[in-house]
Amino acid sequence: MSPRSILVVTLSSVLGAAALATAPFAVASDGDGVERGACSNTSFKRLRVVPATNNGYLDVIGVVWSNDDDLWDWKMLHDGDLSAKGEVRADGDADRSFRIKRSMLDFPGTDVIAFRAENNRTGETCFVKVDDF
Amino acid sequence: MTLVALVVATNLLAGQAANREALSELSSVNEVLAESVGAPEVTAGLIRSERGAYDRFSRIVKKRVQAPLLKRVNIWSSEGVLLFSDQGGVFGKQYGLSSAQQRIMDDGGTGHVIGDDDRGETEYADGTTDTVQIFTRIETTGGTPLLFEGYYSLDDLEERRQEIYRPFMWIIVGALILLLVLVTPILRVLTRQVTSASKERERLLRAGLEASDAERRRIARDLHDGVVQDLAGTSFSIAAAAREPGLGDGVRNSLHAANQAIRDTLKSLRALLAEIHPPEIQADGLASSLADLIAPASALGIQASVSVEGAETATDTQAALVWRVAQEAVRNALRHAHPSTIAVTVRSDGKKLVLEVVDDGIGFAADAAPAADRYGLRGMSSLVRDSGGRLEVRSSAGEGTAVRLEVGVDG
Numbered sequence: 001m002s003p004r005s006i007l008v009v010t011l012s013s014v015l016g017a018a019a020l021a022t023a024p025f026a027v028a029s030d031g032d033g034v035e036r037g038a039c040s041n042t043s044f045k046r047l048r049v050v051p052a053t054n055n056g057y058l059d060v061i062g063v064v065w066s067n068d069d070d071l072w073d074w075k076m077l078h079d080g081d082l083s084a085k086g087e088v089r090a091d092g093d094a095d096r097s098f099r100i101k102r103s104m105l106d107f108p109g110t111d112v113i114a115f116r117a118e119n120n121r122t123g124e125t126c127f128v129k130v131d132d133f
Numbered sequence: 134m135t136l137v138a139l140v141v142a143t144n145l146l147a148g149q150a151a152n153r154e155a156l157s158e159l160s161s162v163n164e165v166l167a168e169s170v171g172a173p174e175v176t177a178g179l180i181r182s183e184r185g186a187y188d189r190f191s192r193i194v195k196k197r198v199q200a201p202l203l204k205r206v207n208i209w210s211s212e213g214v215l216l217f218s219d220q221g222g223v224f225g226k227q228y229g230l231s232s233a234q235q236r237i238m239d240d241g242g243t244g245h246v247i248g249d250d251d252r253g254e255t256e257y258a259d260g261t262t263d264t265v266q267i268f269t270r271i272e273t274t275g276g277t278p279l280l281f282e283g284y285y286s287l288d289d290l291e292e293r294r295q296e297i298y299r300p301f302m303w304i305i306v307g308a309l310i311l312l313l314v315l316v317t318p319i320l321r322v323l324t325r326q327v328t329s330a331s332k333e334r335e336r337l338l339r340a341g342l343e344a345s346d347a348e349r350r351r352i353a354r355d356l357h358d359g360v361v362q363d364l365a366g367t368s369f370s371i372a373a374a375a376r377e378p379g380l381g382d383g384v385r386n387s388l389h390a391a392n393q394a395i396r397d398t399l400k401s402l403r404a405l406l407a408e409i410h411p412p413e414i415q416a417d418g419l420a421s422s423l424a425d426l427i428a429p430a431s432a433l434g435i436q437a438s439v440s441v442e443g444a445e446t447a448t449d450t451q452a453a454l455v456w457r458v459a460q461e462a463v464r465n466a467l468r469h470a471h472p473s474t475i476a477v478t479v480r481s482d483g484k485k486l487v488l489e490v491v492d493d494g495i496g497f498a499a500d501a502a503p504a505a506d507r508y509g510l511r512g513m514s515s516l517v518r519d520s521g522g523r524l525e526v527r528s529s530a531g532e533g534t535a536v537r538l539e540v541g542v543d544g
Contacts, residue, residue, distance in 0.1 A: 056219075057191070081178070081185030084192070103195065104188040105219075 033113070033133040039126035042067050047115040047128040051106060062100045062115035062128070068092055070121045077114040078104050143305050151298035158293065159202065159285050160243045160267055166203070167269035167281035170194060175208060175273045179217060182225050187217060194219050204264060205284035211238055216279065230280070234268055238280055243269040247287070263287040346410075353410035361402050368395045400428035411460070416452040419444045423456065423477050426463050433467065436474045443481035446542050454520055454540060455479060455488045461513050462490035462536040470494025470534055481542055488538040496528040
């Protein structure tokens with residue numbers, strides 16, 4: 001492989017990885033709490049907390065991107081207490097594997113929201129937390 | 134008017150019944166929600182104020198409590214702690230229970246409070262204050278007593294009330310209109326019958342009065358043309374006989390005495406004739422008519438006088454009124470007062486006609502029965518009032534009685 005070819009492949013890989021890493025994540029608006037990151041080399045996670053409109057509730061949205069169609073157990077924690085949990089099958093053909101949305105009460109002061117998902121087959125775990133919301 | 138009052142009253146009652154029914158419906162809704170959502174879903178975690186438990190319960194409330202009327206849900210502990218509110222933020226604090234809530238917490242069942250029962254827990258509410266708050270006692274699966282409180286909009290309650298009330302209103306109004314349609318002809322017939330009977334009764338009464346008047350007039354005429362003329366002739370004959378020369382003093386005196394007795398009897402008869410059939414009073418004949426009234430007084434040893442001045446300006450109607458009042462006053466004095474003198478005076482200054490009948494009899498105390506009742510002048514009083522005059526009776530025990538009539542003189 002010529003040095004030119006090596007440069008092209010390397011540049012393409014970097015740009016492709018960058019596109020893969022950033023494309024699924026929407027841009028958060030003002031007042032939203034968003035945390036995102038990688039679960040593994042092939043899976044990514046995001047947790048977004050949005051105040052609902054003037055009704056004392058929060059909309060909490062957890063998303064996982066993974067290249068599989070496995071069953072995942074998920075949990076949402078509110079200040080350490082279990083707020084919601086469930087099981088979902090990932091959709092490998094979609095642009096995101098699964099998306100969980102739940103409402104939570106907006107307490108006075110700081111709310112700490114966490115989202116945890118675990119692949120039942122591989123044991124892969126995604127954990128993301130929005131502190132100080 | 135009666136029908137309008139009936140419609141208004143019935144509508145009012147129907148409105149109240151509809152209001153109770155609408156409130157009862159909301160209470161039933163609240164009871165169903167309390168039993169289906171509140172009791173089974175309130176967990177120990179929620180009672181321990183775990184935020185995850187709050188989230189789970191709030192999602193259940195949002196998902197299952199889809200009643201469009203429901204604006205808010207509260208869960209209260211028996212200590213008055215707001216365990217949960219779907220408005221967020223305010224729970225975990227102790228606000229206390231209202232007396233109505235406490236009663237339901239103690240006795241069970243469902244209660245309500247209309248209007249603003251805010252004890253501070255609405256600080257995070259959506260601003261809705263026109264609500265009815267309905268609370269139902271529930272028990273958790275662990276047996277903990279709680280209150281499930283729902284906030285319902287008064288506007289929605291009013292709308293429901295109208296929905297219930299509207300059919301009843303048309304039923305009521307329709308029934309009343311139907312009743313009116315049915316009853317009107319009956320009422321018209323009955324009214325016609327009553328009016329006809331009244332006219333017939335009036336006609337009979339008038340005929341009776343006219344017959345009585347005619348009979349009295351006939352008796353008076355017979356007395357006047359018969360007995361009175363005969364007695365007058367006898368009086369003249371006796372007077373003439375008494376003037377015959379050659380009669381002894383004893384006989385002459387006896388004839389004079391007989392003549393005087395006959396003249397007294399004539400006076401009494403004339404007074405009786407006036408009683409039986411009052412003369413047609415005219416202003417210029419008022420003095421002589423009043424003189425006839427007091428004629429019986431001399432027979433009772435009462436010194437009676439009549440004085441009339443200026444009565445010519447009065448109408449015959451006013452003169453008749455004066456005569457009627459004087460008749461009643463003189464009759465009362467002769468019958469009840471035991472007077473030694475009676476003075477009847479009539480004066481007119483051109484503006485008003487004044488009658489005074491004054492006696493020096495026993496009178497009556499001011500605190501005795503009202504003069505009008507005692508002297509039978511009640512009828513006279515109303516008669517005088519109707520004529521625009523004023524009747525006054527003054528008396529006190531032992532001080533005699535004065536009856537005074539004032540009536541305006543036209544022109």
